[in-house]
Amino acid sequence: MKAIVLRRPGQVPAFSYEDLPDPQCKEGEIRILVKAAAVNRGEVQRRAGTVGGSWSPTSADPPKPAIVGWDVAGVIDRVGKNVNQNLIGQRVVALLVERGGYAEMAVVPSEFAIPIPAHMTFNEAASLPVAFLTSWYGLVRHAGLHAGEVVLIQAGTSGIGVAGIQIAKDLSAIVIATAGTDDKTEFCKKLGADYVINYTKEDFLDGVKDITNNRGVNVALDCVGGETLKNSIASLSHGGRIVTVGNVSQSHHPTIALDILFKIRPRFASESLLTEPDLPSALSNIVQLVAHGRIKAVIDKTFHLSRADEAHNYIEQRQHKGKVILTP
Numbered sequence: 001m002k003a004i005v006l007r008r009p010g011q012v013p014a015f016s017y018e019d020l021p022d023p024q025c026k027e028g029e030i031r032i033l034v035k036a037a038a039v040n041r042g043e044v045q046r047r048a049g050t051v052g053g054s055w056s057p058t059s060a061d062p063p064k065p066a067i068v069g070w071d072v073a074g075v076i077d078r079v080g081k082n083v084n085q086n087l088i089g090q091r092v093v094a095l096l097v098e099r100g101g102y103a104e105m106a107v108v109p110s111e112f113a114i115p116i117p118a119h120m121t122f123n124e125a126a127s128l129p130v131a132f133l134t135s136w137y138g139l140v141r142h143a144g145l146h147a148g149e150v151v152l153i154q155a156g157t158s159g160i161g162v163a164g165i166q167i168a169k170d171l172s173a174i175v176i177a178t179a180g181t182d183d184k185t186e187f188c189k190k191l192g193a194d195y196v197i198n199y200t201k202e203d204f205l206d207g208v209k210d211i212t213n214n215r216g217v218n219v220a221l222d223c224v225g226g227e228t229l230k231n232s233i234a235s236l237s238h239g240g241r242i243v244t245v246g247n248v249s250q251s252h253h254p255t256i257a258l259d260i261l262f263k264i265r266p267r268f269a270s271e272s273l274l275t276e277p278d279l280p281s282a283l284s285n286i287v288q289l290v291a292h293g294r295i296k297a298v299i300d301k302t303f304h305l306s307r308a309d310e311a312h313n314y315i316e317q318r319q320h321k322g323k324v325i326l327t328p
Contacts (some may be wrong), residue, residue, distance in 0.1 A: 002328065004101035004308040006066045009049030012309040012316075015102075023100070023107045025080030030087060030110045032094060035122035037101040038071035039311050039324040040130045040159065041223075047312060055119070067327075069101020073116065083110045092117050094126035095133070095283060097274060104309055104328045111280045117291045124297035125322035130273065131159035132286045132295075135167050137276050138221050138243040147172035149218040152208065152235055154178050156188040156196065157321040160223045160245060165191045166170035166295040173219075176211055178204050180318070187321045191298070208235040216240060298322030 001022050004015045025031050046068055079085060092113040100106050116125045139145045147170060155162040156177030168175045169192040177193040179185045180200050188196040197207035208217060216237035222229050223245045233242055249317040289295045300322040303311040311324050
């Protein structure tokens, strides 16, 4: 099979497009002929060597070859021992718990492959797992967002932001999103955001105060970190809930004033997706929400698999509005 291989982390170009042996199924696994793979910010950071994880690309001896990629969609072509043979030929979306999505084939435990309806494209399906599951667990499971509450969604045009806006609106919440250009502001409004603050033109804290009549938001979903996380906390109402799901800014030492914490008394949650319970059933729920038109997959741009470096650069330049997809 063809695959995108990372042998040493760093700035783009960092990948090589190589021929590798076809992966084989172990017991309980299925193999997918990959038709689409999504690109996630976490994969960009791992390629750059700025974050670690269960496999840290900055370790002295990373696995060779290392294939990143969590989200894939395609067709099951082989199953391992103790897996129903009738699954062969089924169209599925999968969350790869051990990565390996930037390739023509991928293997995954069978329970992590979720059937998709005929009218859903592979590109749409591949865009769902990490972004929508992260937002769903953050807003529903951790924050307990409910109808009528006000929620702040940072980075509204990111994959998590796009998902967060839609999930919050499906819950009948009032959504305030942030974006950095007028074009992205309009994009968030079209997704359903009730208010959008262009943080390059106004202080979003002042904007939140104006919108909420100084009450603050009930919930904040923050994937940016750093100073943005600090201000997300300050935007909360008394007893508000904040969920941090990423650190795009790569800032590790934000200073949060104690007087703000004493005044607001926020509830914190920090989410790590692969440690969440019931991932397959949650992904199945997301697929059904999309299938029934309650939320939608948003694809910004598609690159051929061999152009993974370009796809990563596109995300690093913050040009995207929605998901970026690789296709073999």
